[in-house]
Amino acid sequence: MFDLEIINATIVTSTQRFRGSISIENGKIAAISNEPLRNAKRSINAEGLVLVPGMVDQHVHFMDPGETSREDFIHGSTAAAMGGVTTVVEHTHGVPVRSVKAFREKNEHLKNRSLVDYGLTAHAFPEDLGNLKALWDDGVLMFKIFTCTTHGIPTMNNDQLYRTFEEIASFDGTCLVHCEDDAITEGNETRLKAASRNDNGIISEWRSETAEEIAVANVALMARLTGVKATIAHISHPLVVDLIKREQAEGARLYGEICPQYLFLDDQTVAEKGPFAKFTPPARSADKAEKLLEMINSGSIQLLSTDHAPSTVQQKLSKSIWECNFGLPGVETTLPMMLNLVNQGKITLERVIELYSEMPAKVLGIYPQKGCIMVGADADLVLLDMNHKWTINNEKIHSKSGWSPYDGTEIVGKPMYTLVRGNVVVENGGVVGEPGSGKPVTRYKNNSITSKAHDPVLADK
Numbered sequence: 001m002f003d004l005e006i007i008n009a010t011i012v013t014s015t016q017r018f019r020g021s022i023s024i025e026n027g028k029i030a031a032i033s034n035e036p037l038r039n040a041k042r043s044i045n046a047e048g049l050v051l052v053p054g055m056v057d058q059h060v061h062f063m064d065p066g067e068t069s070r071e072d073f074i075h076g077s078t079a080a081a082m083g084g085v086t087t088v089v090e091h092t093h094g095v096p097v098r099s100v101k102a103f104r105e106k107n108e109h110l111k112n113r114s115l116v117d118y119g120l121t122a123h124a125f126p127e128d129l130g131n132l133k134a135l136w137d138d139g140v141l142m143f144k145i146f147t148c149t150t151h152g153i154p155t156m157n158n159d160q161l162y163r164t165f166e167e168i169a170s171f172d173g174t175c176l177v178h179c180e181d182d183a184i185t186e187g188n189e190t191r192l193k194a195a196s197r198n199d200n201g202i203i204s205e206w207r208s209e210t211a212e213e214i215a216v217a218n219v220a221l222m223a224r225l226t227g228v229k230a231t232i233a234h235i236s237h238p239l240v241v242d243l244i245k246r247e248q249a250e251g252a253r254l255y256g257e258i259c260p261q262y263l264f265l266d267d268q269t270v271a272e273k274g275p276f277a278k279f280t281p282p283a284r285s286a287d288k289a290e291k292l293l294e295m296i297n298s299g300s301i302q303l304l305s306t307d308h309a310p311s312t313v314q315q316k317l318s319k320s321i322w323e324c325n326f327g328l329p330g331v332e333t334t335l336p337m338m339l340n341l342v343n344q345g346k347i348t349l350e351r352v353i354e355l356y357s358e359m360p361a362k363v364l365g366i367y368p369q370k371g372c373i374m375v376g377a378d379a380d381l382v383l384l385d386m387n388h389k390w391t392i393n394n395e396k397i398h399s400k401s402g403w404s405p406y407d408g409t410e411i412v413g414k415p416m417y418t419l420v421r422g423n424v425v426v427e428n429g430g431v432v433g434e435p436g437s438g439k440p441v442t443r444y445k446n447n448s449i450t451s452k453a454h455d456p457v458l459a460d461k
């Protein structure tokens with residue numbers, strides 16, 4: 001007898017759509033059948049609902065341990081569960097993981113603090129080259145690298161970056177690179193401050209498109225030269241995608257990551273909302289946002305994540321536009337915002353699953369344990385009501401920040417049930433899971449072979 005059976009669902013994966021039932025045993029998918037097997041202790045009737053694999057959000061900041069007045073793992077992972085996210089990959093700039101000791105201590109700290117499964121990203125500091133392999137072997141899922149001094153994390157110059165890429169490539173690790181050129185953002189800042197500028201317009205001018213382009217061109221070239229597997233974090237405009245494509249075509253093992261704020265917000269929002277639309281790189285023009293959606297649909301962008309980095313309203317308002325924290329809350333609203341696009345006919349649900357579940361799991365090496373629906377995979381599943389009409393409301397946000405940049409947006413489509421390894425953590429649109437039910441995720445063992453065959457997209461070429 002199985003533990004749980006989800007019956008009469010419309011099952012959608014990145015490549016398939018069929019009516020069926022899924023049986024779960026010991027946290028794993030034990031059977032997928034067209035007709036219900038009716039042999040389980042509990043059954044969920046999913047008539048009218050769509051069953052998809054749980055989302056894998058590879059870029060969130062839960063500030064825990066760290067500035068837990070902004071967010072913590074309990075609130076952040078609750079928001080994730082409500083947003084149909086069953087695995088998060090987290091890093092916190094305030095308390096960066098730089099050693100095996102810190103990695104183990106953080107895992108120990110988080111033992112009873114998450115509703116969803118989690119992996120951790122370590123920070124690669126210029127002077128930490130010698131620690132990276134040990135961190136990788138101990139289970140960090142990727143390394144975060146900065147080309148500019150931001151959020152208190154130091155920049156890497158070209159020499160440091162090149163040697164770090166060589167080192168990560170030597171053990172076939174992977175990294176997520178924040179790309180803005182340090183000299184250009186610094187020059188912009190000096191000139192804007194000399195002109196006594198304090199208006200919201202500084203965000204776009206300070207963190208310019210040029211700063212991002214120069215850094216991406218550099219990082220993409222270095223990725224090709226060193227052979228490192230790298231993701232360009234938070235792409236804000238189309239030229240960046242073209243720069244990535246150019247190096248992909250030459251053999252670079254590169255992926256591009258998009259976040260919802262580059263699709264749903266624009267430079268007008270940044271100018272109007274100031275601190276509440278301050279993140280970097282910033283949102284660009286509305287026509288560029290539209291072009292990015294086309295690039296997602298054509299396959300030129302491979303990954304979707306949130307870059308969830310909240311602050312409370314009070315924290316955003318307590319400092320000048322220069323000094324207040326970068327970042328937005330979003331892990332609860334990313335999938336709903338995308339479901340809205342699906343209902344508007346602007347993207348398929350299959351493509352959303354590929355971008356936000358399957359591809360991140362593959363790039364991180366946790367597929368097919370995560371990011372798919374198949375027998376033997378973790379029963380990380382989400383039931384969607386694609387017809388449910390609701391409005392995003394600051395008062396109902398589960399993140400500690402207590403607000404959303406999409407407050408007031410009318411949405412069609414909602415995650416109603418979220419299961420993490422067969423545990424129901426969201427039921428009928430409400431939280432039922434307890435902190436501690438989420439477990440650390442480690443790389444799938446069969447996937448740790450050093451081979452290009454394990455690079456999604458590139459392997460297909």
Ligand SMILES: [Zn+2]
Pocket residue numbers: 059061307309
């Ligand atoms: Zn980030």
